[in-house]
Amino acid sequence: xxxxxxxxxxxxxxxxxxxxxxxxxxxxxxxxxxxxxxxxxxxxxxxxxxxxxxxxxxxxxxxxxxxxxxxxxxxxxxxxxxxxxxxxxxxxxxxxxxxxxxxxxxxxxxxxxxxxxxxxxxxxxxxxxxxxxxxxxxxxxxxxxxxxxxxxxxxxxxxxxxxxxxxxxxxxxxxxxxxxxxxxxxxxxxxxxxxxx
Numbered sequence: 001x002x003x004x005x006x007x008x009x010x011x012x013x014x015x016x017x018x019x020x021x022x023x024x025x026x027x028x029x030x031x032x033x034x035x036x037x038x039x040x041x042x043x044x045x046x047x048x049x050x051x052x053x054x055x056x057x058x059x060x061x062x063x064x065x066x067x068x069x070x071x072x073x074x075x076x077x078x079x080x081x082x083x084x085x086x087x088x089x090x091x092x093x094x095x096x097x098x099x100x101x102x103x104x105x106x107x108x109x110x111x112x113x114x115x116x117x118x119x120x121x122x123x124x125x126x127x128x129x130x131x132x133x134x135x136x137x138x139x140x141x142x143x144x145x146x147x148x149x150x151x152x153x154x155x156x157x158x159x160x161x162x163x164x165x166x167x168x169x170x171x172x173x174x175x176x177x178x179x180x181x182x183x184x185x186x187x188x189x190x191x192x193x194x195x196x197x
Contacts, residue, residue, distance in 0.1 A: 005106050022096040023093070054069060070129075095109070095110055
């Protein structure tokens with residue numbers, strides 16, 4: 001568990017302080033930006049001043065997927081180069097809130113998620129949508145589990161190359177063929193289905 005940042009309270013209690021944001025995209029070419037007017041160092045990394053803004057988080061109090069749209073200035077084509085040179089979807093991203101006064105600086109993470117999508121406009125702007133990692137729960141499985149083996153007999157997954165011509169796709173038959181390590185079914189699935197939880 002993260003310790004509470006007492007520097008943050010001290011800075012907020014001071015006569016004057018400045019708020020700023022940091023954006024970190026963990027793409028193949030990492031992208032570190034701040035909306036502050038000069039570079040900010042955080043955890044040994046330099047965040048360059050690049051204009052970006054966001055309206056706010058959308059979501060609700062349930063187990064929902066929060067999302068955040070960030071509009072980034074792309075006059076120097078740095079972000080469009082990253083977006084067009086690799087598949088950035090599902091790469092990690094983080095938004096930090098920072099406060100500083102004349103003597104201290106405090107930075108805390110306010111959103112961590114994955115890149116859900118992006119678009120470029122002709123106005124030298126890039127819009128990136130960050131979504132909470134809970135969106136990964138929406139993924140559908142590509143292979144349904146069953147108690148029988150799904151592999152084609154003597155196929156590449158099965159791996160059997162012997163002389164026996166039949167297989168009933170059961171674990172016992174796999175054991176007879178000496179191929180139990182390649183069995184693709186869930187042999188205890190039937191017992192699990194009737195078990196009371």
